[in-house]
Amino acid sequence: MIEIRNVSRIYYDTAGLPVEALQAVSLEIREGEFLSLIGPSGCGKTTLLRLIAGLDLPRSGELFIEGRAIEKPSHERGYVFQQAALFPWKTVEENIAIGLKARHIYKEKKGLVPEYIHLVGLDGFSKSYPHELSGGMMQRVAIARALINKPKVLLLDEPLGALDAFTRIELQDTIRRIRRETGTTIVLVTHDVDEAIYLSDRIAIMTARPGKINEIIKVEINSERDRNRDDFIGLRRRALEKLHLAGVVYANVQGGGEAI
Numbered sequence: 001m002i003e004i005r006n007v008s009r010i011y012y013d014t015a016g017l018p019v020e021a022l023q024a025v026s027l028e029i030r031e032g033e034f035l036s037l038i039g040p041s042g043c044g045k046t047t048l049l050r051l052i053a054g055l056d057l058p059r060s061g062e063l064f065i066e067g068r069a070i071e072k073p074s075h076e077r078g079y080v081f082q083q084a085a086l087f088p089w090k091t092v093e094e095n096i097a098i099g100l101k102a103r104h105i106y107k108e109k110k111g112l113v114p115e116y117i118h119l120v121g122l123d124g125f126s127k128s129y130p131h132e133l134s135g136g137m138m139q140r141v142a143i144a145r146a147l148i149n150k151p152k153v154l155l156l157d158e159p160l161g162a163l164d165a166f167t168r169i170e171l172q173d174t175i176r177r178i179r180r181e182t183g184t185t186i187v188l189v190t191h192d193v194d195e196a197i198y199l200s201d202r203i204a205i206m207t208a209r210p211g212k213i214n215e216i217i218k219v220e221i222n223s224e225r226d227r228n229r230d231d232f233i234g235l236r237r238r239a240l241e242k243l244h245l246a247g248v249v250y251a252n253v254q255g256g257g258e259a260i
């Protein structure tokens with residue numbers, strides 16, 4: 001459904017020197033697939049996600065969605081930032097409704113708002129303001145805001161990175177359920193190997209800058225994914241080895257691979 005063909009992106013730093021963020025990246029993402037992007041800090045994960053979103057354009061190469069070139073942002077590609085970026089003066093339901101209002105379809109579609117509040121597990125909080133919510137709840141709002149436009153793909157840039165471990169696991173379960181219930185194609189950027197294995201069909205491991213796709217690991221665990229089972233542990237070991245080769249230093253590798 002999404003085709004990334006030979007994409008490169010160069011930035012210029014404050015001294016005017018070129019920073020090669022992505023080098024000849026090619027990747028195909030299938031309809032309904034859950035793909036995670038994982039790799040060292042600064043390897044170009046956000047850059048790649050922004051290119052898919054149409055928030056930025058490549059220096060060379062092309063990106064397509066269903067055969068059409070990606071040239072600008074669109075509601076068919078929902079984006080969730082690491083920090084939820086909610087409007088503090090708007091309630092949960094108003095924040096979620098923003099996408100509908102921007103498309104001038106709020107009047108006919110406002111019935112969707114409570115549906116999406118329910119989908120992300122925020123029943124009872126529709127009139128709350130962001131400052132009354134936990135970090136995890138704010139990310140739930142951000143996810144609902146992106147999903148209410150029924151995007152063809154949901155792009156998640158480390159949406160759980162700033163959350164504590166328990167909240168993160170809860171949200172991982174919510175993301176899995178949302179994926180099951182909506183069938184949305186999802187691309188997730190994460191630093192957390194366990195999160196990638198728990199959620200994804202495939203994991204694309206990137207190398208340190210200039211970012212390239214180093215290896216794609218297929219997660220072939222069909223039953224409930226159990227972090228303590230041999231198949232999970234085997235994949236974790238494989239992913240960590242690849243990441244280590246890609247220049248990522250992980251502490252506590254046996255315990256689950258917290259990135260440092």
Ligand SMILES: Nc1ncnc2c1ncn2[C@@H]1O[C@H](COP(=O)(O)OP(=O)(O)OP(=O)(O)O)[C@@H](O)[C@H]1O
Binds near residue numbers: 040041046
């Ligand atoms: N607007 C910009 N101007 C100049 N350099 C940039 C810009 N945006 C990103 N870069 C550089 O491009 C490289 C890739 O950045 P990017 O944000 O895509 O990495 P990342 O993999 O998302 O990192 P992290 O895991 O820390 O979020 C980095 O070296 C970064 O400093």
Ligand SMILES: [Mg+2]
Binds near residue numbers: 045046047
């Ligand atoms: Mg990033």
